[in-house]
Amino acid sequence: MSMHNKIAIVTGGATMIGEGVVAALVAEGCKVVIADIDTTKGPQVEARHAGSRFIRTDVSDDASIAACIKDTVAAFGGINYLVNCAASYVDNGAASTRAEWNTTLNVNLIGAAMMLQAATPEMQKRGGGAVVNFASISAFAAQTGRWLYPISKAAIVQFTRNAALDLAPQNIRVNAVSPGWTWSSVIEGMAGGDKAKADGVAADFHMLGRLGMPAEVANVVSFLLSDKASFVTGATYACDGGYQALGPEARTAAIGRLMS
Template structure:
């Protein structure tokens, strides 16, 4: 894709799931990435594996809790020192606290701190670096859960709805700087966390989940997504191929929200 080769991206949550798939795709397209992730083991292993495959030091890792502004400032500074600047940001880090009205104050604060404020802080501190380069591209990971009602998902869905509208507001505020801001809204993705949940709580493997009317059956294509399928949409929006797209909430959900 045009506009990825040689560019520098920060990918929060980039050591696992969708974030890792995004990081791998950026490197495959010739870009460089700083992984900002709270999991030290996953971060180090991801860097070793991706750099080994790429044959070059295309990826670095910085342990980061995106809800901590000082940690966000640190990872932005480290990116500039390691790679020379920042062109792109992918806000993928999230916590998955699925609670209804019984949610505690602590649960609300944690999910809002990471899923909403964490994305806002990363944009706040990455944008000045993008301005020095005259342009930039930001992709926030939202969710179909931000556009629909789901039982017992009040906490999570509220934060993802906030991300969807926050994306539009950021796009409006940053358009004059040549910085595009979009969001990708995935359907159900078969990543490690979802695999563990479906096996432990529901006793299902992927084939069973895909054929279940309330899981894969909720999607027109009759299955869950691979992380790489979401990453392809993210990197498209980062790239110059999407140069006329901003303020968009792109559904990558196999038709879930159209049904």
């Protein structure tokens, strides 16, 4: 049942959330490949986590994906787990160009599908495997000025179902995690590094009144990969502080307003 010595590929592993996943898997005894285009942060993550290895990978390029699979097998001997975390935030809403649509769908959706296709034969050699795709709260609700990213994440939810069904006979489970606002490079940048400010904004629409942390998302990813989730497949698992369960009344006492 142990994750010890299992081999995982984490796309987008060079950033804060990805590094959280790398750390959680290394802590379970996994060997982890950080598959990212970021050749500055990737080696830095590798240096912080013994048992991980950076392999420069562009998930929008099939030759690069094939090289990642080959190099992973050469380094560690096979593949048990795949985490599709890499993402593009390119999004110009209604004004998005065809090139922008292609970029975001290519990285967020097709990149995940091609990574899974390339990793499947190696998982089969090991008798099966487990996959976690990154969805988002953005998959389930309209957000002002955003089209490409939320649509790519909604597609990831359906991709997770389709892949889970067709890979079940090969003993490969496919699930997704759906984070809420998470303390990440993106949010840190927009909030000018002010976490208290970011928590304050998030408090309006997360039941728990704050952002999530990368380690909290990573714990769910680790669980879904592990044999503890042996009967979980095709599912999208919310790790969003209650965001999706909250209705339009948000955290305000709306009934109280009627009576005041």
